[in-house]
Amino acid sequence: CSADLENLNENIKDPLSVPGESLFTGAQKSLVDQVVDLNVNNNNTKLWAQFLQETTYTDESNYDQVTRTIPERHWSVLYKDVLKDLDEAKKVIAETTYPTPEEEELKPNKLVVIEILNVYAYSILVETFGDVPYTEALDIDNLLPAYDDGETVYKDLIARLTTAIGALDENKGSFGSGDRIYGGDVAKWKLFAASLKLRMGMLLSDVDPAFAKTTVESAVSTGVFTSNADNATYTYLGSDPNTNPIHANLVLSGRKDFVAATTIIDIMNDLDDPRRSLYFLPTDDGTYKGGNIGETSSYSAYSHVSAQIEEATFPGVILDYAEVQFLLAEARARLFDVGGTVKEHYDAAITASIIDWGGTDADAITYLATPAVNYDLAILASIAGTPWKDIIGTQKWIALYNRGLEAWTSIRLLDYPIMAIPDDAVSGYPNRYTYPIIEQTLNGANYTSAASAIGSDEAETKLFWDLN
Amino acid sequence: QEKTISGTVSDQKGLPLPGVNIVVEGTTDGTQTDFDGNYTIQGEQGQTLLFSYIGQKSVSKLIGALSVIDVVMEEDAEALEEVVVTALGISRDKKSLGYSTQEVQGEDLNTVKSGNFVNALSGKASGIQIKKNNNLGGSTNVVIRGNASLTGSNQALFVIDGVPINNTNTNSKYQGEASGNYYDYGNTASDINPDDIETVNVLKGAAASALYGSRAANGVIMITTKKGKKVQGMGVTVNSGITIGSIDKSTFAKYQDQYGAGYGPYYGPDEDDFFNMEDITGDGNLDLTVPYQEDGSYGGRFDPSLMVYQWDAFDPESPNYRKATPWINAKNGPISFFETPVTTTNSVAFAKSYEDDGSFRLNYTHFDQSGILPNSSIKKHNFSMSGSFKLSDRLSVNGYANYINTKAHGRNSTGYSDNIMSNFKQWWQTNVDLKDQRDIYFTTKRNVTWNPATSDAGSPPIFWDNPYWARYENYQNDSRNRFIGNVSLDYKFADWLSFTARVATDTYSEIQEERRANGSVPTSFGIPDSGGNRGNVDSGYGRRNLEVTETNYDFMFNVQKDLSDKLNLKVILGSNIRRSDFQSIYSATSGGLSVPKLYSLQNSTGPLALPVERDEKIGVDGIYASASLGYNSTIYVDATIRRDHSSTLPEDNSSFYYPSIATSFVFTNLLNADFLTFGKLRANYAEVGNSAPFDFLYDTYNVNIPPGAPSTSVDNQKKNPNLKPEKTESFEVGLEMRFFLNRLSFDMAYYKTNSIDQIFGVPVSRATGFEEKILNAGEIENQGVEISVSGSPVRTVDFNWTASVNWTQNKNKVVGLEEGIQNLQLGDFQGGVTLNAEVGKAYGIIHGTDYTYLNGQKVVDPEDGQYIKTATSDKTIGDTNPDWLMGISNKFSYKNISFSFLIDIQQGGSIFSLDQYYGRATGLYEETAFINDLGNPVRNSLADGGGFINDGVNPDGATNATRIRADRFGAFGYRRGLPDKAFVYDASYVKLREVALIYNLPSKLLENTFLTNASLSVIGSNLWIINKNIPHEDPEGGLSAGNLQGYSVGSLPTTRDFGVNLKLQF
Structure with a gap:
C-alpha cells in the first residue's frame, strides 16, 4: 500500500535548480533597490543626509533607527538577498557546463562580475555597521558566525577588487541582458571596479593614508569612469514590482510622507543652484522651502521631490562619474598622484552632475562662476579648519542628492556640510547603523565581542575610517 | 378510587435510598423518598407507580389492594458503565479507560447559534482552551493541554464518527501578524452542523489519541453524529431560531468629546x-x-x-x-456605523430506526447571518444523511454523507492598515x-x-477611505462547497471477532475573491514577495482557488473475548492509509484595474504578477494494534502500538513506532463505603511520533517577476534532508470519584507532556544568507491539572438544580531550542512587539520595550518629563498564557421550565493593544482629555497650566517633578517615551457566556395535536462581561486562530446576542 508514498511530498511547483545567471539578476536588483530606496522601513539615509524630511511621523528624521528595525532590514537584504544569491550564482555558474563554446567562454567574466558586486555589497556593510561577519558568513552549517574586523575586511575587499580587475577579459562578454546595469559590457565593469576601488581607497585616507594613496593611484591607473556614459545606472521597468522603489513609495502608495529638508534647500537657495528645479518642486508661491529637521511639516507648505525622481523608470544609480570626479578632487587635495588639479576635478564633477540631472553646460558655467561655488574663491572664503573638505564636501553632497548611502558616508568622512540637530533627536548624529536586534538575540556572544571591538554598539560610535 | 400508598425504597444491600423519584404513570403526580427511603403518594388501584433513580434500574409497580409497596432497586450496570466513543470511533466503557476524556452533549453546543459550534465548547470541558475572535465567520483557536509545537499547528484534531476531518485555516502568516488588508477566512471545522452532533468527546492526552497517530498529538475533538433512533411519532424535528445582537459598549472605543x-x-x-x-x-x-x-x-x-x-x-x-x-463633536460617532446583526437558523430533521433492519437520519439546516458591519453576511446550507442497514445477521453497512455550502460576503479586513476598526480605534x-x-x-x-489629500473637489483620500465606500466597494467574498462522507462495512465472523472496513473522504473547493475599487486609498494588495511585502495600489482584484481533499482508508479487526469469568480481552488490529492533497492558486492584478470596478484578472493594469501555485500531496500509512485486558471489571490495562510510514520524512527515517500504556483501577469494587458510589484511579504513559510538514527536505528556488531578464533567488529557509520524526512523551494520572449515588462527582487529572526533537525552522543569523534552517531541535514541556466537579445539590420531583465546574491549569515551558539559540521569534508585529518562545520561559511571551527602573520606580527624564524606555525591544513584557481557566454552569429546572447559565473565566494572560498604543497617541480616547492636577484641561499648553507629571523618579533618584506637555499628539501614546509595556494589559475576564431559558410544552397540551414534543427557548450569549482589565475592547479580541495570540488590533466589538428558538417534534 505504500508504493506511491515516495512520490508524495514533492514540491512540483518550485524549481530544484535554476540558471546561475537568473540568481545574479535577482541579486543585482535587490542590491540596487536597497541602495536607492527611501522607504522608512528600509533605508533612512536620505533623511539623515537631510535631503528630505518626514511630514507627520518624524521618528526617522529624528534618527530613530530602532522602532522600524531598519538596520535589520539593511543587514538582511545585503546578506540574504544579495550576497547569498551572488554566492549561489557563482556556485551554479562554476558547475554549469554550457552547451556551446561561445557560452562557455563567458563563464570567467561572469564570475568576476559577481565578485565585483560581492565587494560592492560588503563595502556597504562595513561602511554602515563596522565589524561584520565575513570569513564565517554565508555558511548555513555555522549558525552563529563570528564578526571580522572592519578594516581588515575592507582591505581584503580592495585586494579582491584588484584581482577582479585583472581577471576581466574585455574581449569577451558576460551576462548580456541579465545584467540590468551594463548589459554585460565587460569594459564598463572594469571601469566600475576601478571606480569602486577609488571610492574605497579614499574612504581609508584618514585612517591609513599610505594604503589609501596606493589604492587610489592604482585604481586610477587602471582607468576609472570618464563620462556620464559610464555611470552605473540600473534600468527599471514601468510596473510594480520592477519600478524604481522611489516610485513605489511616493506614487503607488499615495502617501505624502516626505517634503524637502531645510538643510539642502537653504544651501541650494543660497547658491541659486541650477539643479534645484531638477531636484525639487517649488511650493505654491513658486519658492523652494524645506521642512525643519525633525519637526512636523505640512506637506502642502514645502517643496517635494521633482517629477522625474518619481518616475517608475527613473534609473537607480549606484556609482557615477560626478562622484568619481569629486573623489579625484579629494585625492588631489590629499596630494595623491592622480593627475589634474583639485579645481579641474571639482569643476568636472559639478558639470557632470548638472548635465546628468538635465541641466546644460551653460548652467554649469554660470554656476561654477558663482563666488560661493568657484573653487578658488570658495576656499578663500571658507572658515572651516580644512577648507577643501567644506567646499568639496558640500558640492559632493549636493551632487549625491537622491543617493542617501553615499551622501551619508561622504558627510561622515569629510564632516561637511554640517547637519542640523533635529528637533526631537533620539541620538547624536548617527555615525553608523546599530547592529540588528536579531543579532543580539540570536548571535549574542559574537555580537557582544563585535560591539566591544568597535567601541560600543551605538549610533554615535565612529567607525574605524571615520576619525574626525 | 384514590388511596394513600406508602413504603420504603432500598438498594440491593438493603440500605434506604433517599431522593428516589416516584410518579404515577401517565400523570404529573409524583413525590420523592425522604432521607430514610420512605414515601407516601396518592394513587388508584390499577395505576402504575414508576420508581426511578440515577444508577439504578427503574422499577414499576402496579397498585393493587395493598397500600404498602416496598421496593428494592437494583444497580443498573449499563447506567453506571457510561459508554464513550474513543479514538477511531471505538465505543468503550468509560470506567475501563486509563486516560482522560470529557463528554459534552450536542444539545449543549447547539443552544447558541454562533455559526461555529467550536465557540460553544468554551468553559464546558476542562483542559481545553477555546479562543474565539469577533471576526465575521472568524477562526477559533482550540488548544488542548497547552501549546506543544514550536511552529507547527497546535490545534486539536477534529474527528467525525471516527474519521478525521480538515480544520485548516488558510489565513496567511501576515494576517496573523496584523499586516493590514488581510481577512480571517475562518477554520473549516465551522462547517460542522451542530444540529448533527449527538455528543462531543474531548480526548485530551496522547494516550487517548495514540491510535490516531502523529496528527492527534494536540488532542482530539471526537464528534459523534446523531443517528436514527426509536421515536414516537414520525421522527421529524423542526428547529427554527433567530438571534439578534447588540454591541457590548465596553468592548468599543469610548472617545473624548x-x-x-x-x-x-x-x-x-x-x-x-x-x-x-x-x-x-x-x-x-x-x-x-x-x-x-x-x-x-x-x-x-x-x-x-x-x-x-x-x-x-x-x-x-x-x-x-x-x-x-x-x-x-460629531453627533453620530463610529458606534453608529455598526448594524444590528441577525442570525436565523432553520432546520428540519427526520430520524428513525427500524428495529432490526437499521436506521437513518436526514437533516437540512439553513443558516443565515448578517454581521455588525454594513454589507456583511454568511449563509450556509447543510445537508446530511446517515444510515445503517443490516444486510444479514453478520453483515451491516453504515454510511454518512454531509454536503455543506458556505458563502460569505464582506468579511471584515483585519490588522493594522486598511481596516475600518483600526481607523475608528486608532486614527x-x-x-x-x-x-x-x-x-x-x-x-x-x-x-x-x-480624510482627503487636498481640499480640491474629487481629491483622492490620503490615509483613509470613506468607511461606507470601503464596506460597499472594497468587499471580499468567498464560498466553499464541501463534501464529507464515509461508508463502512462491518462483518461479524463470530461473537468475539468482527471486521470493519471504512473509506472516508473530506473534500472541498473554495474560492476567495478580494476587491479594491478604483479611487481607494492605495494599500498593499495582491501577491506578497518573499519578504511579505505587497505593492500599494488603489484598486485591484485577487482570487484564490483551493482544492483540498483528504481520504482515509481504514481496516480493522476487533476481538472481544471473555477469557474467563473475570478476565476480559479486547484486541484491535488495524491499518490506516491517509492521503491528503492541498492545492491552491492565487492570482491578483498588478498596478490596479484598467476598467474601473471590473473585477477580473484580465483587467490588470500592469502585467499580472506571478501567481502562487501550490500542490501539496502527502501520505501516511499506519498500522496499529491495541490490546485491553480487564480483570473483574476492576483493573484494566490497555496497550497500543502504532507504526507510521510518512512521506514527509527522508526515506531511511520515514517509519517510526510509538507505544502507549494505560491502566485503570476501579477501587470502589474492593471497598464498601456507602457514600462512595464509584472511584477509579488511572495512569498512562504514551509516546507519539510526528512527521514533518510538506516539503521540508529539499531546497527549491524562488522565481521572481522578471525585471527585464529571468530572475530567481535562494529561499529564506534552508531545508534539511536528514530529518527524523519528532516525538511527544506524555504521562498522566487521574482520579475519578462519584459520591452519594452520583449526586456529586469529580474527575481530576495531572499530566506532563514533553514534545522533543521538534521539526521547525530554527532562526539563524541572517549573515548565513538564510532566515531559518529546518532542524530537529527544541523541546516544550506542558504540565497541568484539570478538575471537573459536578453535582445535583437539589433534586425533587419538580425542581432540580445541577451544577458543574471545569477548572484547568496548564504550565508551559520552552525547555530548549537549538544549541546556542535562546529565542525563537514566532511573530513580529507593528509597534516593535514580538511573540516569542524563549528558553526557560513559557511559549508565547511578548517582547518589546519596557520602562527603565531605579529601585523599582520608573525612570523619567527630567528634561522633558517623558519616561526613559529601554533602548532595545527584547524585554519580556507579557505572557500570553492564562494562569487558569474555569467554566461554571448551573441548570435549574422546575417542571417544564429549565434555566441555565454558564460563566466563563480566564485568569491571567497578557494582551498587547495596538489600538491603545496609537489611539491614545492620536487623542481619541477619553483617557487623553481630562482635568489635570492643577485643575486645568490637560491639553492646555504648559503655559496655560496644562500637561501632567509622569509618576516615577529621575535618574538621580529624585521624585520626578517635570511636567510633560500634552497639547500635541503622542503624549499618552507610543510617541513620547511610553514603552510597549505601557500597552500590555491583563487578559483576564469573567463572562456570562450563556443563559438559556427553555420551556417544554406540557404533554397534556400536545395530546390532541400531531406534535410529540415542543419547546421554546430564549437564549442569551455573551450578555455580560462581568470583569475585564483591558479598556475599550474584549480581552478575547485577536486576529486569527493559530500560534500568534496576545496581540489586539482593530478587532470588532463583541455583541450581546439574544435568541429565540422553537423546536417541534412529531
Whole structure:
C-alpha cells in the first residue's frame, strides 16, 4: 500500500535548480533597490543626509533607527538577498557546463562580475555597521558566525577588487541582458571596479593614508569612469514590482510622507543652484522651502521631490562619474598622484552632475562662476579648519542628492556640510547603523565581542575610517 | 378510587435510598423518598407507580389492594458503565479507560447559534482552551493541554464518527501578524452542523489519541453524529431560531468629546495654530480650515460658535459645499456605523430506526447571518444523511454523507492598515459624523472621504477611505462547497471477532475573491514577495482557488473475548492509509484595474504578477494494534502500538513506532463505603511520533517577476534532508470519584507532556544568507491539572438544580531550542512587539520595550518629563498564557421550565493593544482629555497650566517633578517615551457566556395535536462581561486562530446576542 508514498511530498511547483545567471539578476536588483530606496522601513539615509524630511511621523528624521528595525532590514537584504544569491550564482555558474563554446567562454567574466558586486555589497556593510561577519558568513552549517574586523575586511575587499580587475577579459562578454546595469559590457565593469576601488581607497585616507594613496593611484591607473556614459545606472521597468522603489513609495502608495529638508534647500537657495528645479518642486508661491529637521511639516507648505525622481523608470544609480570626479578632487587635495588639479576635478564633477540631472553646460558655467561655488574663491572664503573638505564636501553632497548611502558616508568622512540637530533627536548624529536586534538575540556572544571591538554598539560610535 | 400508598425504597444491600423519584404513570403526580427511603403518594388501584433513580434500574409497580409497596432497586450496570466513543470511533466503557476524556452533549453546543459550534465548547470541558475572535465567520483557536509545537499547528484534531476531518485555516502568516488588508477566512471545522452532533468527546492526552497517530498529538475533538433512533411519532424535528445582537459598549472605543481633528498646534501660516488657512470658498480669501489630512483628534478644542470648513465643504455634491460649519463633536460617532446583526437558523430533521433492519437520519439546516458591519453576511446550507442497514445477521453497512455550502460576503479586513476598526480605534477625527459620510457615499457613490489629500473637489483620500465606500466597494467574498462522507462495512465472523472496513473522504473547493475599487486609498494588495511585502495600489482584484481533499482508508479487526469469568480481552488490529492533497492558486492584478470596478484578472493594469501555485500531496500509512485486558471489571490495562510510514520524512527515517500504556483501577469494587458510589484511579504513559510538514527536505528556488531578464533567488529557509520524526512523551494520572449515588462527582487529572526533537525552522543569523534552517531541535514541556466537579445539590420531583465546574491549569515551558539559540521569534508585529518562545520561559511571551527602573520606580527624564524606555525591544513584557481557566454552569429546572447559565473565566494572560498604543497617541480616547492636577484641561499648553507629571523618579533618584506637555499628539501614546509595556494589559475576564431559558410544552397540551414534543427557548450569549482589565475592547479580541495570540488590533466589538428558538417534534 505504500508504493506511491515516495512520490508524495514533492514540491512540483518550485524549481530544484535554476540558471546561475537568473540568481545574479535577482541579486543585482535587490542590491540596487536597497541602495536607492527611501522607504522608512528600509533605508533612512536620505533623511539623515537631510535631503528630505518626514511630514507627520518624524521618528526617522529624528534618527530613530530602532522602532522600524531598519538596520535589520539593511543587514538582511545585503546578506540574504544579495550576497547569498551572488554566492549561489557563482556556485551554479562554476558547475554549469554550457552547451556551446561561445557560452562557455563567458563563464570567467561572469564570475568576476559577481565578485565585483560581492565587494560592492560588503563595502556597504562595513561602511554602515563596522565589524561584520565575513570569513564565517554565508555558511548555513555555522549558525552563529563570528564578526571580522572592519578594516581588515575592507582591505581584503580592495585586494579582491584588484584581482577582479585583472581577471576581466574585455574581449569577451558576460551576462548580456541579465545584467540590468551594463548589459554585460565587460569594459564598463572594469571601469566600475576601478571606480569602486577609488571610492574605497579614499574612504581609508584618514585612517591609513599610505594604503589609501596606493589604492587610489592604482585604481586610477587602471582607468576609472570618464563620462556620464559610464555611470552605473540600473534600468527599471514601468510596473510594480520592477519600478524604481522611489516610485513605489511616493506614487503607488499615495502617501505624502516626505517634503524637502531645510538643510539642502537653504544651501541650494543660497547658491541659486541650477539643479534645484531638477531636484525639487517649488511650493505654491513658486519658492523652494524645506521642512525643519525633525519637526512636523505640512506637506502642502514645502517643496517635494521633482517629477522625474518619481518616475517608475527613473534609473537607480549606484556609482557615477560626478562622484568619481569629486573623489579625484579629494585625492588631489590629499596630494595623491592622480593627475589634474583639485579645481579641474571639482569643476568636472559639478558639470557632470548638472548635465546628468538635465541641466546644460551653460548652467554649469554660470554656476561654477558663482563666488560661493568657484573653487578658488570658495576656499578663500571658507572658515572651516580644512577648507577643501567644506567646499568639496558640500558640492559632493549636493551632487549625491537622491543617493542617501553615499551622501551619508561622504558627510561622515569629510564632516561637511554640517547637519542640523533635529528637533526631537533620539541620538547624536548617527555615525553608523546599530547592529540588528536579531543579532543580539540570536548571535549574542559574537555580537557582544563585535560591539566591544568597535567601541560600543551605538549610533554615535565612529567607525574605524571615520576619525574626525 | 384514590388511596394513600406508602413504603420504603432500598438498594440491593438493603440500605434506604433517599431522593428516589416516584410518579404515577401517565400523570404529573409524583413525590420523592425522604432521607430514610420512605414515601407516601396518592394513587388508584390499577395505576402504575414508576420508581426511578440515577444508577439504578427503574422499577414499576402496579397498585393493587395493598397500600404498602416496598421496593428494592437494583444497580443498573449499563447506567453506571457510561459508554464513550474513543479514538477511531471505538465505543468503550468509560470506567475501563486509563486516560482522560470529557463528554459534552450536542444539545449543549447547539443552544447558541454562533455559526461555529467550536465557540460553544468554551468553559464546558476542562483542559481545553477555546479562543474565539469577533471576526465575521472568524477562526477559533482550540488548544488542548497547552501549546506543544514550536511552529507547527497546535490545534486539536477534529474527528467525525471516527474519521478525521480538515480544520485548516488558510489565513496567511501576515494576517496573523496584523499586516493590514488581510481577512480571517475562518477554520473549516465551522462547517460542522451542530444540529448533527449527538455528543462531543474531548480526548485530551496522547494516550487517548495514540491510535490516531502523529496528527492527534494536540488532542482530539471526537464528534459523534446523531443517528436514527426509536421515536414516537414520525421522527421529524423542526428547529427554527433567530438571534439578534447588540454591541457590548465596553468592548468599543469610548472617545473624548472635546477636541477634534489635528495633531497639535502645528497649522496655519505660522505653524502654531490648530487650524489651517486655505481658500475653500474660491473668493481669494483664506478660510479657517480643519486639518482634514490628519487622522487624529489632537486638534482644536470644540467650540460651537467657531465656524470652520471641513471635508464636507469641498465636494460640490455635499449639502455643505463651501459652507463653514460649527466646530463640534460629531453627533453620530463610529458606534453608529455598526448594524444590528441577525442570525436565523432553520432546520428540519427526520430520524428513525427500524428495529432490526437499521436506521437513518436526514437533516437540512439553513443558516443565515448578517454581521455588525454594513454589507456583511454568511449563509450556509447543510445537508446530511446517515444510515445503517443490516444486510444479514453478520453483515451491516453504515454510511454518512454531509454536503455543506458556505458563502460569505464582506468579511471584515483585519490588522493594522486598511481596516475600518483600526481607523475608528486608532486614527479617527471625532468631529466626523458617520451619517454625513453615509449620505455622501450613497448620494455620489464616490469615495468622498473625511480624510482627503487636498481640499480640491474629487481629491483622492490620503490615509483613509470613506468607511461606507470601503464596506460597499472594497468587499471580499468567498464560498466553499464541501463534501464529507464515509461508508463502512462491518462483518461479524463470530461473537468475539468482527471486521470493519471504512473509506472516508473530506473534500472541498473554495474560492476567495478580494476587491479594491478604483479611487481607494492605495494599500498593499495582491501577491506578497518573499519578504511579505505587497505593492500599494488603489484598486485591484485577487482570487484564490483551493482544492483540498483528504481520504482515509481504514481496516480493522476487533476481538472481544471473555477469557474467563473475570478476565476480559479486547484486541484491535488495524491499518490506516491517509492521503491528503492541498492545492491552491492565487492570482491578483498588478498596478490596479484598467476598467474601473471590473473585477477580473484580465483587467490588470500592469502585467499580472506571478501567481502562487501550490500542490501539496502527502501520505501516511499506519498500522496499529491495541490490546485491553480487564480483570473483574476492576483493573484494566490497555496497550497500543502504532507504526507510521510518512512521506514527509527522508526515506531511511520515514517509519517510526510509538507505544502507549494505560491502566485503570476501579477501587470502589474492593471497598464498601456507602457514600462512595464509584472511584477509579488511572495512569498512562504514551509516546507519539510526528512527521514533518510538506516539503521540508529539499531546497527549491524562488522565481521572481522578471525585471527585464529571468530572475530567481535562494529561499529564506534552508531545508534539511536528514530529518527524523519528532516525538511527544506524555504521562498522566487521574482520579475519578462519584459520591452519594452520583449526586456529586469529580474527575481530576495531572499530566506532563514533553514534545522533543521538534521539526521547525530554527532562526539563524541572517549573515548565513538564510532566515531559518529546518532542524530537529527544541523541546516544550506542558504540565497541568484539570478538575471537573459536578453535582445535583437539589433534586425533587419538580425542581432540580445541577451544577458543574471545569477548572484547568496548564504550565508551559520552552525547555530548549537549538544549541546556542535562546529565542525563537514566532511573530513580529507593528509597534516593535514580538511573540516569542524563549528558553526557560513559557511559549508565547511578548517582547518589546519596557520602562527603565531605579529601585523599582520608573525612570523619567527630567528634561522633558517623558519616561526613559529601554533602548532595545527584547524585554519580556507579557505572557500570553492564562494562569487558569474555569467554566461554571448551573441548570435549574422546575417542571417544564429549565434555566441555565454558564460563566466563563480566564485568569491571567497578557494582551498587547495596538489600538491603545496609537489611539491614545492620536487623542481619541477619553483617557487623553481630562482635568489635570492643577485643575486645568490637560491639553492646555504648559503655559496655560496644562500637561501632567509622569509618576516615577529621575535618574538621580529624585521624585520626578517635570511636567510633560500634552497639547500635541503622542503624549499618552507610543510617541513620547511610553514603552510597549505601557500597552500590555491583563487578559483576564469573567463572562456570562450563556443563559438559556427553555420551556417544554406540557404533554397534556400536545395530546390532541400531531406534535410529540415542543419547546421554546430564549437564549442569551455573551450578555455580560462581568470583569475585564483591558479598556475599550474584549480581552478575547485577536486576529486569527493559530500560534500568534496576545496581540489586539482593530478587532470588532463583541455583541450581546439574544435568541429565540422553537423546536417541534412529531
